[in-house]
Structure formats: structure tokens, C-alpha cells
Amino acid sequence: MFIDIPSELEAALIDCPLPMRELDGPFLAKSTIERYRTELTAAPSFTETATTLRHALTGEGGGYAVLRLGNLAKALRADDSRFLRLATGFAAQVAVPFSPFPRWILWKDIGVKVDKDPGKSSGIGYNAFHMDLVNATRPPDYTTLLCVRPDPLGGGRSILSDAHAAAARLPQECRALLAESAYHYGVFFDLFGVGEEYSPFPVLDGSDLEGFVRFTGKMLQRSQLGQAHADAASQLAEELVRGQVSFMLQPGDYLIVDQRRFLHGREALHSGQETVPVADRRLLLQLFLRAPAAV
Ligand SMILES: O=C(O)CCC(=O)C(=O)O
Numbered sequence: 001m002f003i004d005i006p007s008e009l010e011a012a013l014i015d016c017p018l019p020m021r022e023l024d025g026p027f028l029a030k031s032t033i034e035r036y037r038t039e040l041t042a043a044p045s046f047t048e049t050a051t052t053l054r055h056a057l058t059g060e061g062g063g064y065a066v067l068r069l070g071n072l073a074k075a076l077r078a079d080d081s082r083f084l085r086l087a088t089g090f091a092a093q094v095a096v097p098f099s100p101f102p103r104w105i106l107w108k109d110i111g112v113k114v115d116k117d118p119g120k121s122s123g124i125g126y127n128a129f130h131m132d133l134v135n136a137t138r139p140p141d142y143t144t145l146l147c148v149r150p151d152p153l154g155g156g157r158s159i160l161s162d163a164h165a166a167a168a169r170l171p172q173e174c175r176a177l178l179a180e181s182a183y184h185y186g187v188f189f190d191l192f193g194v195g196e197e198y199s200p201f202p203v204l205d206g207s208d209l210e211g212f213v214r215f216t217g218k219m220l221q222r223s224q225l226g227q228a229h230a231d232a233a234s235q236l237a238e239e240l241v242r243g244q245v246s247f248m249l250q251p252g253d254y255l256i257v258d259q260r261r262f263l264h265g266r267e268a269l270h271s272g273q274e275t276v277p278v279a280d281r282r283l284l285l286q287l288f289l290r291a292p293a294a295v
């Protein structure tokens with residue numbers, strides 16, 4: 001699931017100035033996608049690398065990938081717009097980049113805030129298994145996280161788990177409870193390209209292999225759920241942990257997750273974050289993708 005960039009491709013990409021992107025509402029414009037594709041496919045080994053990436057995401061047993069863009073991040077600086085355009089160009093080989101949030105143009109910062117709810121995005125604690133935008137009727141098909149800086153104190157490993165495999169290990173009664181529209185989480189406002197608010201929602205939607213597993217571990221503490229439904233969700237949470245893989249994202253690593261197959265989360269950052277200057281703290285950038293057929 002880790003994909004290295006061949007050195008001849010890295011060399012070509014450093015000198016491949018992609019133009020500023022244009023937007024079409026919340027989506028990256030088709031004209032930009034075509035322009036990026038034309039520029040990038042001219043680089044040696046780009047087409048093969050993009051094929052490897054798509055295969056890692058869509059092939060049997062697949063569902064996530066980490067593109068190792070660290071050398072490019074070093075050469076261009078990980079938070080430089082030229083580097084972000086290259087990452088956007090790779091993402092656009094998978095699906096259409098978009099931003100559901102009016103505040104962010106495509107890339108959203110996930111920094112570290114010591115006084116935030118520790119279990120949430122940019123908190124310092126354990127961020128339990130979840131899918132992003134779980135309470136939307138059309139969550140993003142892919143969520144992606146680009147690592148600008150890992151936790152300098154060494155915490156914050158990424159965790160991933162195959163959602164359908166975890167659900168399949170549960171007893172039938174438990175799966176039946178998870179298929180009921182008895183779950184809810186969070187608020188929904190001012191979001192683009194993700195449909196309507198979905199509340200209450202079922203965790204399992206019947207089409208066991210194709211559908212989303214609409215789960216977020218955060219609802220176990222933060223939503224009022226009936227006892228039987230909460231117990232079923234806790235069992236799923238346990239199975240997700242049992243099947244998890246974890247790894248530390250390095251600077252320039254670009255994690256792409258198919259939200260229909262894998263749920264994601266993050267282990268706690270190391271203690272002592274308040275002693276780390278804000279400019280040195282962990283920083284990820286998040287981008288969502290919509291599969292072309294569904295745009
Ligand atoms: O901090 C991380 O590694 C993951 C953050 C996350 O999943 C989110 O903000 O949705």
C-alpha cells in the first residue's frame with residue numbers, strides 16, 4: 001500500500017510547474033484536471049505510477065494507499081503551492097478533488113490545538129475509527145491526508161481498518177441492529193457536494209460489499225444512542241481495532257482512503273504538545289475526492 005515515486009519521475013515533477021487551479025463550485029474544474037493530466041502524463045513513469053495508485057485503491061484487498069512524496073516535499077517544501085498542486089494532480093488521477101467546507105479552498109489544515117476536544121480533528125488525543133462526513137447522505141468517496149509535519153514528539157500514528165471485514169466478523173444479531181436507522185452524530189450545515197443531512201442513519205446499509213459502513217467511534221461517547229444499538233456499535237469498534245493497521249506518516253506522505261472500504265483514525269499525539277511551538281507542531285492537509293461517476 002506504500003507507493004514510491006520513481007526517481008526519474010521525481011526529477012521531472014520538480015521541474016513541472018502546474019498552473020493555478022480553477023474551481024467549478026466546490027469541485028476542481030474539469031479544465032484544470034485535464035491540464036494537470038496533460039502536463040503530468042508527459043513525465044516519465046507517471047502513467048504507470050498513477051495506475052499502481054488506482055490499483056492499490058480499487059483492487060482486491062485494497063482500499064487505501066500512501067504515496068511517498070517526501071523527496072518532492074523536501075525539494076519544493078511541503079506547504080508550498082507547487083507541491084500542493086502536484087499532490088492535487090495525483091489525487092485527480094483517482095477522483096475529482098472538492099471541498100465540502102465553504103471556509104477551505106480544496107485543502108483543509110489539520111493542525112494541533114491543545115485546548116480542543118482531544119478526540120476530534122486537530123485535538124491531541126486518540127481519534128477513534130470513523131468515516132469523514134458520516135452524517136451526509138453522500139459522504140466523500142475518498143478522504144486524503146497529506147503529511148506536512150509529523151508530531152515532533154513521535155505520536156499520532158495513523159490507523160486504518162477494513163470496515164466490511166470487521167462487520168463480517170460480528171454475530172448476525174449485532175449486524176441486524178447496525179442495519180437499523182438508529183444512529184446519529186454531529187451537526188450538519190453549510191456543506192457542499194455531500195448531499196443532505198442523514199439523521200438518523202444505519203451503520204450498515206444492506207448492500208454489504210458496496211455500501212459505506214457509516215461508523216464513527218465518536219458517536220459512542222458523544223451521541224445519545226439506545227443501549228442495544230450502542231452495544232452493537234461498540235462491538236464493531238472492537239472489531240475495527242482488532243483488524244487495524246497503523247503507521248506513522250512521514251513528511252510528504254500522502255494517504256488516500258476509499259471511504260467505502262476503510263475507516264480511519266489517529267492514535268494520540270505524544271504528551272507535552274503545549275511545549276512544542278505552534279509552527280513545529282504536527283500538520284496534515286486534508287482533501288476530499290468524489291468518484292467521477294457520482295459527480
Ligand atoms: O489527525 C489525523 O491523522 C486524522 C484526522 C482525521 O481523521 C480527520 O480530521 O478527519
Ligand SMILES: [Fe+2]
Pocket residue numbers: 130131132143264
Ligand atoms: Fe477523518
